[in-house]
Amino acid sequence: MSSEKLDGRLLWLIAVILLGGLLGILNSTMAAVATGTLAAAFDTSLSTIGWASTGFLLAVTATIPFTTWAVDRYGGKRLWVAGLVLFLAGSLAAGLAWDVGSLIVFRVVQGIGAGLLDPLVLILLARAAGPHRAGRVMGLMGVVLSLGPVLGPIAGGAILGALTWRAMFLISVAVGVVALVLALRVIPADEPAAARVPRLDVVGLALLGPGFAAVVLALSQTAEQGSFGAWQALAPLGLGIVLLIGYGAHAIHAGRAASREPGRGGTPPLIDLRLFGSRSFTASVAIMGLGGMGLFAGLFALPLYYQQAHGHDVLAAGLLMAPLGLGGSIAMPLAGRLSDRLGARGLAAGGAVVAVASVLALTRIGPDTPEVWPALAAFTFGLGSGCFSAPTMGSLYRTLPGPMVAQGSSALYMLNQLGAALGVALVTLVVQTADSTIAGLRGVFWLAVVSNLVVLSLIPLLPGKAGAQEPVRREGVHV
Numbered sequence: 001m002s003s004e005k006l007d008g009r010l011l012w013l014i015a016v017i018l019l020g021g022l023l024g025i026l027n028s029t030m031a032a033v034a035t036g037t038l039a040a041a042f043d044t045s046l047s048t049i050g051w052a053s054t055g056f057l058l059a060v061t062a063t064i065p066f067t068t069w070a071v072d073r074y075g076g077k078r079l080w081v082a083g084l085v086l087f088l089a090g091s092l093a094a095g096l097a098w099d100v101g102s103l104i105v106f107r108v109v110q111g112i113g114a115g116l117l118d119p120l121v122l123i124l125l126a127r128a129a130g131p132h133r134a135g136r137v138m139g140l141m142g143v144v145l146s147l148g149p150v151l152g153p154i155a156g157g158a159i160l161g162a163l164t165w166r167a168m169f170l171i172s173v174a175v176g177v178v179a180l181v182l183a184l185r186v187i188p189a190d191e192p193a194a195a196r197v198p199r200l201d202v203v204g205l206a207l208l209g210p211g212f213a214a215v216v217l218a219l220s221q222t223a224e225q226g227s228f229g230a231w232q233a234l235a236p237l238g239l240g241i242v243l244l245i246g247y248g249a250h251a252i253h254a255g256r257a258a259s260r261e262p263g264r265g266g267t268p269p270l271i272d273l274r275l276f277g278s279r280s281f282t283a284s285v286a287i288m289g290l291g292g293m294g295l296f297a298g299l300f301a302l303p304l305y306y307q308q309a310h311g312h313d314v315l316a317a318g319l320l321m322a323p324l325g326l327g328g329s330i331a332m333p334l335a336g337r338l339s340d341r342l343g344a345r346g347l348a349a350g351g352a353v354v355a356v357a358s359v360l361a362l363t364r365i366g367p368d369t370p371e372v373w374p375a376l377a378a379f380t381f382g383l384g385s386g387c388f389s390a391p392t393m394g395s396l397y398r399t400l401p402g403p404m405v406a407q408g409s410s411a412l413y414m415l416n417q418l419g420a421a422l423g424v425a426l427v428t429l430v431v432q433t434a435d436s437t438i439a440g441l442r443g444v445f446w447l448a449v450v451s452n453l454v455v456l457s458l459i460p461l462l463p464g465k466a467g468a469q470e471p472v473r474r475e476g477v478h479v
Contacts, residue, residue, distance in 0.1 A: 018121070020080065034168060053107070058108075063111070063114075064212075067079065067115065084179060090107065095169035154315065204250055215244070221236065294451035295423070297427050298381060301427050302324065302362075324381060330386070332386040336391065338391075343463060351385065351387025353456065359445050363446055430444050
């Protein structure tokens, strides 16, 4: 696979990995659509059934740091298969759940499986592609990231209209079995690097995963309570901040100790904070987090607009959301491929400008606006987001040395999760506190304008021409 062209084996590998990665995205968005149906089926409140989605998200977030360490300890293929098996077991059990408590528990099992799979998508693809093909491979991954959140509501609405809620989870089992069989055949075996892998940073794991999970829970509770000041949001937010500050202090101390005595059994931190000493890495992670916040704000605000302003049902609103995902799925492969030759900066800047202009147009929508105009604006928003996302992700992996890809992927994915959770929380808060639904939705799109303007301001920090990398350094040691 040394050729810079994507040969047949690599394309098959990419397809199999993306199929597994799509499982978590589709299942999560389908379950969000089914919230009302599940509440009625189990005769419980929306706030209670909401824990089926919240528990899934928290489990994903808390598992990601472990995956960073385990991929080298156990091997990428073994960990991928383990994640698929866990996800399949959770899906089957959720489809057979007998009460709301059992459903929440089984959704957590699904989330642990997804927490293994999601960062592994980035790690396995980055390792298979190499730095010279990172842009085009991340662009192909972007097709899944763009279409998944849009196809989920469409598939969920269609399944709920024709079958029962149990079918949503059982269909995931069928697709997951196919993904598992293909993974066993296509993903190459990689021997664990047990002799070279340091001990698990147990203290870091106990601080970092729960810290991020607590912040995500705080954002989720902000959305549910409709206020950042509610104790249900402030309590986990305070806990999360304390845990993350504790991790920061621990990571600095552990990183210095490991660099002073390399090879003497020191335990380096799960994520070395010196990664953020690279301007390119920091800018890439910030752009993806802010881009995720703006995109998820649009993904949640547009269906509300179509349902409440135009009276469409869930399936119709999902279909009207398709242009957003279509724009991203067109732009990301093309932008990723071009970024391998031209660099990230120019493509990303153009995409951010298009995204800002598109969301500005969405701030003007009203109840009398024909659906074609927000659909067109959503399409160009997807195009713009895709044009800055794929080059940014490619530049991140071109910057990172191979041994640091897992840590970089973990940091990127956790911050992207936070951006998405913050986007959802802000949508709910702004809509609930506005004078009218339309005023609230316009406020959401103004927030998306601001987030994309910040993205635009950070793009000059990305690498310029392809090959002009900014190496990451550890305490002056070039790696």
